[in-house]
Amino acid sequence: GAGVSQSPSNKVTEKGKDVELRCDPISGHTALYWYRQSLGQGLEFLIYFQGNSAPDKSGLPSDRFSAERTGGSVSTLTIQRTQQEDSAVYLCASSSTGTGGYNEQFFGPGTRLTVL
Amino acid sequence: GEDVEQSLFLSVREGDSSVINCTYTDSSSTYLYWYKQEPGAGLQLLTYIFSNMDMKQDQRLTVLLNKKDKHLSLRIADTQTGDSAIYFCAEREGGGNKLTFGTGTQLKVEL
Numbered sequence: 741g742a743g744v745s746q747s748p749s750n751k752v753t754e755k756g757k758d759v760e761l762r763c764d765p766i767s768g769h770t771a772l773y774w775y776r777q778s779l780g781q782g783l784e785f786l787i788y789f790q791g792n793s794a795p796d797k798s799g800l801p802s803d804r805f806s807a808e809r810t811g812g813s814v815s816t817l818t819i820q821r822t823q824q825e826d827s828a829v830y831l832c833a834s835s836s837t838g839t840g841g842y843n844e845q846f847f848g849p850g851t852r853l854t855v856l
Numbered sequence: 857g858e859d860v861e862q863s864l865f866l867s868v869r870e871g872d873s874s875v876i877n878c879t880y881t882d883s884s885s886t887y888l889y890w891y892k893q894e895p896g897a898g899l900q901l902l903t904y905i906f907s908n909m910d911m912k913q914d915q916r917l918t919v920l921l922n923k924k925d926k927h928l929s930l931r932i933a934d935t936q937t938g939d940s941a942i943y944f945c946a947e948r949e950g951g952g953n954k955l956t957f958g959t960g961t962q963l964k965v966e967l
Binding site for chain 2 (some may be wrong): 744769771773775781782783784785788791831833835842843844845846847848849850
């Protein structure tokens with residue numbers, strides 16, 4: 741595709757409900773990243789997928805958060821039993837290389853999650 | 857762990873130079889980046905610098921890296937209203953791909 745796409749662009753949910761956020765990376769990109777952007781907090785790393793390797797989940801804030809990447813392409817970030825503090829913009833990025841080079845990450849437009 | 861810090865706001869007049877500063881803590885950083893986020897849009901890579909460089913210039917942008925002080929700066933010459941955005945610095949940990957971002961500096965360009 742032309743760029744990284746994310747859906748939905750906006751999601752409003754009630755506290756306690758589960759949500760799924762989707763990311764379609766650039767075709768052929770082997771690496772995929774999820775970040776969370778909260779007001780005044782900058783970007784917080786959540787999880788990183790690289791090819792068929794085990795994902796780096798070191799940034800997930802709690803066990804309510806999980807992500808999977810099917811077929812090395814599309815990724816879904818799931819938040820179970822949402823809390824108000826989960827309200828943020830969730831950004832997905834992809835890159836084409838492993839650890840070599842400057843490895844530009846291309847970002848999607850984000851999903852704005854609001855938990856009421 | 858890694859920590860990246862930036863001031864939150866900067867206001868300049870159109871035509872002036874803008875300097876956005878960033879400090880980081882990871883001495884094993886391989887690459888350092890500047891990303892730009894315009895309102896309602898995703899992040900876009902502006903420029904990057906490899907850790908063995910002191911300076912990189914790209915048209916109106918100049919990046920300075922002081923490894924000893926772990927200080928990175930972005931200078932935008934002849935700042936225009938279209939430069940108004942949030943600017944994030946980021947460091948890439950040695951041997952990996954994970955980026956640690958700063959909190960972002962909101963640049964406001966006034967006429």
